[in-house]
Amino acid sequence: MSIDQLLGLATGVIFGFLLQKGRVLRYDKQVAALLLKDMTIFKFMLSAIVVGMFGILALHEMGLITLSLKAMNVGGILVGGALFGVGWAVLGYCPGTSVGAVGEGRWTAIFGVIGMVVGAGIYAQMYPFFKSTVLAWSDLGKIGLPEATGVNQWVIAVIFALITLGMFRWFEKKGL
């Protein structure tokens, strides 16, 4: 095994461990979040984002890492985002959590995993079509919120953290 693969495996084991401990691998948790009845998934994701955001922005400012933003391809993000949302609600897992769900014994998630591999194969076959249609509409490139708004990244991060904490307080107050 190469160093890349070893690092990936170790990262994944810890990631899967934490996903399982946070109890976010379950269909019931994911669908209850989409039904806005249980905010466990939001609590988990937003906590990860806020902590990760400060660390990654700091490492980037120190020149220790490079950022890897995904392009704001308008058609891809809007149509793809909508399709993903539909499929996510029907399957009840996202790509990472489906694999973890099988790991904690919820074996029918394997049909979702197989469906996603088949979906990836269909996408590869249809790629020339998407490339000349949906993906060709408009591409705004790899833009970050600081460039888009002209606001300093730390100001945005602090505002994001404050909004998140406000949401957490509200979730707890409502018992969500």
Add this chain to the structure above:
Amino acid sequence: MINPEQTRASSSKGWSPYLAGALVGVLAIVSVYLTTVYMGKSTYLGASTTFVRAAGLAVQVVDPSYVAENAYYVKEKVVIDWQFLMVIGIFFGALLSSKMDGSFKLESLPPLWEKRFGSSVPKRAVFAFVGGIVAMIGARLADGCPSGHGLSGMMQLSVSSFVALAMFFGFGVIVANFMYRKAS
């Protein structure tokens, strides 16, 4: 302000989602740093590209020339890389954690699903399979899933990721509420 003792997850022996989530944030930071040092390229958490590579590996068995000539497989490269092993790691991490605290459970139907759609396993399998196909085509069009966009992209303040996550949840909420609407 936020007391982990009060969160509901603690009742089922899990950890507070705030704590587990915050630790994923730490993992994301450490992982980006280590991949930069040891692989020479800052690599972020993500999952959906691995499904493309898995599809490529599967098709390769039957028809290697198709994969070699397909523009998308060429673009994404059918290799067993860092992310591929990370996704496999998620399986083992979840297995380890659930075996350690006794929450591992062989379950064919999610309770919420069973209550609404009955106890047919084939029915659930078909929905999961079709949902998986649709979700993955969407994730590839959007160039990311809740890991790549939701976690990694938002941490980097990527505009595309904020919009993508809003679309994921927006359409997810609409479809989930339609599926679980009260029968009239």
